[in-house]
Amino acid sequence: MFSMQQRKENLQRAQARVFDVLVVGGGITGACAARDAARRGLSTAIVEKNDWAFGTSSRSSKLVHGGLRYLELFDFKLVFEACRERRRLLHNAPHVVWPQSFIFPVYKGDKNPLFMIAAGLWLYDILALFRNVQNHQLHGSRRILEVEPELDRERLKGGGQFYDCSTDDARLTLSHLQSAHLEGACCLSYVRVVDFLRRGDHVCGVRARDEVGGSEFDIEARVVLNCTGPWTDHICRLDDPGAAPKLRPTKGAHVVVPWRRVKAYNAMPILSPADKRMLFVIPWRDFTIIGTTDTDYEGDYDDIHASCEDVDYILEAANRALPRAQLTYDDVLSTYAGLRPLVVEGGGRDVKESQVSREHSIYESHSGLISIAGGKLTTARSMAQELVDLAARRLAERHGVAGVARCTTKKAPVFGSGDVDFPKRLERLAREIRLDDDVIARLQLLGTGALRVLDMLAGEPALARRLGEGIPYIEAQVVYAAREEMVVGLSDFMVRRSFVFYDDRDQGLGCAARVAELLGGELGWDEAERGRQLEEYRRVVELSRAYRGS
Numbered sequence: 001m002f003s004m005q006q007r008k009e010n011l012q013r014a015q016a017r018v019f020d021v022l023v024v025g026g027g028i029t030g031a032c033a034a035r036d037a038a039r040r041g042l043s044t045a046i047v048e049k050n051d052w053a054f055g056t057s058s059r060s061s062k063l064v065h066g067g068l069r070y071l072e073l074f075d076f077k078l079v080f081e082a083c084r085e086r087r088r089l090l091h092n093a094p095h096v097v098w099p100q101s102f103i104f105p106v107y108k109g110d111k112n113p114l115f116m117i118a119a120g121l122w123l124y125d126i127l128a129l130f131r132n133v134q135n136h137q138l139h140g141s142r143r144i145l146e147v148e149p150e151l152d153r154e155r156l157k158g159g160g161q162f163y164d165c166s167t168d169d170a171r172l173t174l175s176h177l178q179s180a181h182l183e184g185a186c187c188l189s190y191v192r193v194v195d196f197l198r199r200g201d202h203v204c205g206v207r208a209r210d211e212v213g214g215s216e217f218d219i220e221a222r223v224v225l226n227c228t229g230p231w232t233d234h235i236c237r238l239d240d241p242g243a244a245p246k247l248r249p250t251k252g253a254h255v256v257v258p259w260r261r262v263k264a265y266n267a268m269p270i271l272s273p274a275d276k277r278m279l280f281v282i283p284w285r286d287f288t289i290i291g292t293t294d295t296d297y298e299g300d301y302d303d304i305h306a307s308c309e310d311v312d313y314i315l316e317a318a319n320r321a322l323p324r325a326q327l328t329y330d331d332v333l334s335t336y337a338g339l340r341p342l343v344v345e346g347g348g349r350d351v352k353e354s355q356v357s358r359e360h361s362i363y364e365s366h367s368g369l370i371s372i373a374g375g376k377l378t379t380a381r382s383m384a385q386e387l388v389d390l391a392a393r394r395l396a397e398r399h400g401v402a403g404v405a406r407c408t409t410k411k412a413p414v415f416g417s418g419d420v421d422f423p424k425r426l427e428r429l430a431r432e433i434r435l436d437d438d439v440i441a442r443l444q445l446l447g448t449g450a451l452r453v454l455d456m457l458a459g460e461p462a463l464a465r466r467l468g469e470g471i472p473y474i475e476a477q478v479v480y481a482a483r484e485e486m487v488v489g490l491s492d493f494m495v496r497r498s499f500v501f502y503d504d505r506d507q508g509l510g511c512a513a514r515v516a517e518l519l520g521g522e523l524g525w526d527e528a529e530r531g532r533q534l535e536e537y538r539r540v541v542e543l544s545r546a547y548r549g550s
Contacts, residue, residue, distance in 0.1 A: 001483060001484060002177075002178050002181050002187075002484050002485060002486050003482065003483050003484065003486060004482065004486065004487070004488060004522075004523050006181075006486065007187075007188060007189065007190075007486055007488070010186045010187060010188050011188065011191075011210060011213075011217075013186050014045055014047075014186055014188060014208075014217070014219045015217050015218065015219065017043065017220075018043075018205075018220040018221065018222065019043045019044060019045045019186070019219070019220065019221040019222070020037070020042040020043045020044065020221070020222050020223065020395060020399075020401060021033075021034075021037040021042050021043070021044045021045075021221060021222070021223050021224075021225060021388070021391055021395075022044075022045045022046075022047070022205060022206065022219055022221035022223070022224045022225070023037070023044065023045070023046040023047070023225045023227055024046075024047055024193050024206065024224065024225065024226050024227060024228055024235060025046075025047075025048060025226065025227035025228035025229060025231070026046060026047070026048025026050075026051075026052045026053065026054075026173075026177065026187075026189060027048075027052075027053055027054075027055055027056055027057035027173060027227065027228075027229050028053065028057040028169070028172065028173045028176065028377055028380040029057075029227045029229070029372060029375065029380045029383055029384060029387075030046055030048070030225075030227035030228075031046070031052070031053075031057075031173050031174075031176035031177045031180065031380075032176055032380045032381045032383070032384035032409070033046075033225055033227055033372075033384040033387050033388055034046040034176075034177070034180040034185045034187070035176050035177075035179050035180035035183060035185065035384075035409060036381075036384045036385060036387075036388045036407055036409050037185070037388050037391065038180050038183040038184045038185040039183050039405075039407075039408050039409060039412065040388065040392065040404050040405040040406070040407070040408070041404070041405055042388075042391075042392075042395070042401075042404065043184075044180070044184065044185040044186065045185065045186040045187075045188070045219060045221065046177070046180065046185055046186070046187050046188065047188045047189075047191040047192075047193065047206070047208060047219070048188070048189045048190070048191065049190070049191065049192035049193070049211065050189070050190065050211075051189055051190070051487075051488065051489065051491070051492045051496055052170075052173055052174055052177055052189055052486070052496070053169065053170040053173035053174065053496055054496070055229055055230060055231070055301075055338060055339070056229045056230060056338045056339055056340065056341065057169055057170065057173045057229075057377065058169055058170035058173070058338075058495070058496050059169075059252070059254075059336050059337060059338025060169045060252075060338065060377050061252075061254065061280055061282060061289060061291055061292055062166055062167055062168065062169055062282060062284060062289060063100070063164060063165065063166060063167065063267075063280070063282065063377075063378075064085075064086050064089050064090075064097050064164065064165040064166070064167045064172075064377065064378045065082065065086065065164035065165065065378060066079050066082045066083035066086055066124060066127065066128060066164060066378070067079050067082050067376070067378075068104075068120065068121075068124055068162070068164075068269070069269070069278045071120050071123060071124065075359070076127060077359075078359055078376075078379075079124070079127050080127045081379050081382060082376060082378045082379050083124075083127050083128035083129075083131075083132070084128075084129075084382075085378050085379050085380075085381055085382055086128075086164065086165055086378055087128070087131055087132075088381065088410060088411075089165070089167075089172075089378070089381075090133075090165060091411070091413075092411070092412060092413045092414055092417065093167075093172060093175060093413070093414045093416075093417060094417060094418075095175075095416050095417060095418070095423075095444060095445060095446070095447030095448075096167055096168045096171050096172045096175060096414075096416070096445060096447070097165050097166075097167045097172065098165060098166055098167075099133040099163055099164075099165055100163065100164055100165050100166040100266075100267050100282070101161060101162075101163055101266045101267070102161065102162050102163065102164060102266055102267045102268065102269070103144060103147060103148050103159055103160075103161055103266040103267075103268050104117055104121070104159050104160045104161070104162065104268070104269055105144060105148070105151055105156055105158075105159040105268065105270075105321070106156075106157050106158055106159050106160075107152065107155040107156055107157060108155045108156075108157055109155070110157075110271075111276070114138070114157055114158050114159075117159070117160055118138055118160065121136035121138075121160045121162050122136070124136065124162060125162075132162070132163050133163040133165075134163050135162075136160050136161060136162040136163075137160065137161045137162075138158065138159075138160050138161075139158055139159055139160070139161060140158045141153075141156045141157055141158050141159075144156060144158060144159045147161075147265055147266065148264065148265060148266060148268065149263075150262065150263050150264070150322045150324050150325065151321065151322065152320075152321065152322075152323050161266070164267070166267070166282065166284065167377075168445050169377060170495075170496040170497075171445055171446075171496075171497075172377075172414075174485060174496075174497075175414040175415045175416050175417075175447070176414055176415075177486075178414075178415035178416070178484075178485075179412075179414045179415045182415065187486070188208075189486055189488060190210070190211040190212050190488050191208050191209070191210055191211065192208065192209045192211055193206045193207070193208055193235065193238065194206075194207050194208065194209050194216065194238075195207040195238060196224070196238060196239055196367070196369070197218055197220060198367070201366065201367060202367055202368045202398075203224050203239060203365075203367045203368050203369050204220060204221065204222070205218060205219050205220035205221045205224065206218070206219050206221075206224065212488060222395055222398070222399045222401070223368070223370065223391045223394055223395055224368070224369055224370070225370050225371075225372070225387060225388075225391060226369055226370065226371035226372070227371075227372055227387070229339070229341040229373070230247065230249045230301050230339040230340075230341045231301060232246055232247055232341060232371050232372075232373045233245050233246055233247050235369075235371070236363075236365065236369070236371055239365055239367055239369045240365055240366070240367070243365065245344060246343060246344055246361070246363060246371070246373050247341050247342060247343065247344060247373055248296070248342045248343070248344050249296075249297050249301075249339040249340060249341060249342065250294050250295055250296055250297060250339065250340045250342055251293060251294075251295050251296075251297040251304060251310075251337055251338070251339055251340075252291060252292035252293055252294060252337060252338055252339070252340055253291060253292060253293045253305075253306035253307070253310035253311070253314065253335065253336070253337040254289055254290065254291030254292050254306070254314070254335065254336055254337070255289075255290050255291065255306065255311055255314050255315065255332050255334075255335050256287050256288070256289055256290075256332070256333045256334045256335070256336075256502050256503060257287060257288050257290065257327060257331045257332055257333060258286070258287055258288070258331065258333065259283060259285075259286050259287050259288050261288075261325055261327060261331050262281060262283075262288045262290075262318070262322060262325050262327070263325075264281045264282075264283050264288055264322070265283065266283070267280060267281065267282045267283065268280065268281045268321070270317050270318065270320070270321035270322075271317065271320075271321070272313060272316070272317040272320075273316060273317065273320045274313060274316065274317075277294060279291060279292060279293075279314065279317050279318075280292070281318060281321070281322070285438075285441065285499075285503070286438070286503065287333060287502070287503045290314050290315075290317075290318050291314055293310050293313060293314065293337075294340075295310075297339060301339060303543070304337050304338065304339060305335070305336075305337050305543045305544065305546050305547070306335035306336065306337045306544075306546075306547050307546070307547055308547040308548070310335075310337065310547065311329070311332065311335060311547045315327045315328070315329075315332075329547075329548060333502065333503055333504070333505060333507070334501060334502045334503070334507055334544050335544050335545075335547060336502070336544060341373050341374060341375075342373075342374060343359070343360070343361045343373050343374040359374055359375070360372060360373060360374035360375035360379070360383050361373055361374055362386065362387060362390060364390075368394065368398070370387065370390060370391060370394070372387050381409055381410075384409070385407045385409065388407065389407070392404040415447070415448075415449070416446060416447025416448050416449050417447055417448070418447055418448050422447075422448065423444055426440075426443070426444060426450055426451070427440055427444070429451075429454055430443060430450075430454065433454065433457055433458075433461075433464065435464065435474070436472070438472035439466070439472050439473070439474055441472065442472045442473055442477075442498070442499075443477070446477075446480075449480070449484060452480055452484060453474075453476045453477055453480045456476045456479060456480065457476055460476070462475075463475040463476035463479060464476065467500065467508075467511040467514060467515060468504070468508075468510050468511040468514075470504070470505075471500060471504055471508070471511060473498050473500060475514075475518055477497075477498065478493060478515050478518040478519060479518060479522060481493050481497045481498075481519075482518075482519050482522035482523055483522065485497055487519060487523075488523075489533055489536065490512065490515060490516050490519060490533040490534065490536065490537045491533075491536060491537050491540050493515060493519065494508050494512065494515065494537060494540075495540065501540070501541070501544070507541045507544065508537075508541075509537075509538070509541060512534055512537050512538075513530075513534060516530045516533050516534055516537075517530065519533075520533075
């Protein structure tokens with residue numbers, strides 16, 4: 001079980017041994033690194049100061065993509081790597097990564113005419129070694145309008161159709177962590193690193209604080225990997241107060257609107273009329289994600305949100321590309337924002353934010369702390385492979401840990417993956433107990449974990465109740481999240497184990513008390529703790545709505 005009880009056991013386990021590898025940071029890169037190290041037979045621990053995927057890894061555009069726009073930057077190496085990793089994710093995580101068709105519209109007056117877009121799409125297929133879901137196609141304006149009738153008819157010249165993938169980014173991260181747990185890693189959320197332990201001049205672990213219980217304790221490790229994304233410089237300064245900055249973090253904000261207000265049948269790149277930057281319109285179930293911005297950020301990393309300037313910028317771009325929509329603040333269901341941990345090299349302040357490379361870099365301090373920064377959600381597995389390769393070399397050189405196995409994650413399915421026929425079998429079983437189609441669609445994101453939910457319903461049929469009218473989640477999913485997905489707080493379920501925060505009109509405030517009651521029954525919350533959890537979630541919702549009053 002990957003539960004609160006398991007977390008308590010892991011707190012004891014973390015203090016009772018010296019690990020080969022300690023990963024700091026529970027986003028997608030840290031999750032992939034912990035899984036990779038554990039699969040190689042290395043004793044591994046991973047700590048995260050908040051919930052899994054709390055930061056950047058749950059605030060993306062929900063895409064696993066090769067990065068078509070990086071072709072403009074001539075970043076062919078990154079695009080090749082991302083296309084390769086996209087293909088692997090389709091095979092290894094089919095329940096949380098699925099094909100997504102894109103339409104690339106071309107308008108009169110665009111800086112890149114249709115023949116250049118065609119050349120770019122050919123190059124995209126070549127870099128994918130023609131192993132994409134489908135190769136691209138070019139269409140005239142009539143055909144483009146048949147599939148996307150909401151586009152600007154007056155300016156449209158034609159366009160291309162190509163394929164990338166969509167994902168549930170938080171659940172993709174969680175699936176890697178559940179895999180790491182099953183493969184022997186000691187996984188601890190809500191554990192903050194407050195200092196480093198040293199033996200002579202070398203880092204040999206961390207001083208950590210349990211953010212739930214409040215106690216401090218030591219975790220010893222031969223090698224420490226810093227996978228904290230935007231917080232990389234903060235951790236590096238704990239190691240060396242004089243460490244030079246490694247990051248240029250930029251903010252990416254998104255808005256979520258009902259699908260019926262946009263009616264995008266395919267994902268689409270769109271250009272901002274303000275600065276010609278590329279954004280995306282992405283259909284996601286019954287709603288549409290539009291984003292992202294790309295602006296330098298120097299505020300509180302733990303309090304990041306979409307500003308009114310961000311929302312205005314996004315809505316202006318959407319209304320330019322889809323003139324029938326005429327979106328306003330009243331159409332916005334929710335907003336969210338995260339930080340990209342972009343590396344400084346080549347990204348000085350004289351370089352435009354969107355031009356900064358998405359490549360990653362690995363740094364090693366004099367004390368032996370190994371940090372990784374940059375990269376993309378799509379390339380996290382290959383980044384982790386490179387990182388753990390380096391850790392294995394240092395273990396051999398400094399600690400005599402020889403014979404570490406090579407990476408085996410390339411073809412390793414993550415937790416929840418079933419065989420090709422599994423989605424149909426799951427749908428059949430869910431229909432037998434008369435679950436609604438929209439509930440089944442959300443259940444399928446759990447992969448094989450959904451069978452545990454169905455097992456609960458066999459013993460407790462009352463848990464088949466919806467959390468609220470129009471909310472496609474049932475009470476059994478809340479109980480499952482507490483028992484199998486290491487939920488620690490109410491926001492963990494509302495924001496990262498489900499999409500209630502994003503796609504419900506009142507962002508789940510109407511069902512939050514019932515969810516807190518269900519979680520409290522599993523996690524032992526008294527009335528005061530339930531009240532505290534509700535108040536904390538209200539603050540999360542208020543932050544999402546801050547743009548209205550900013």
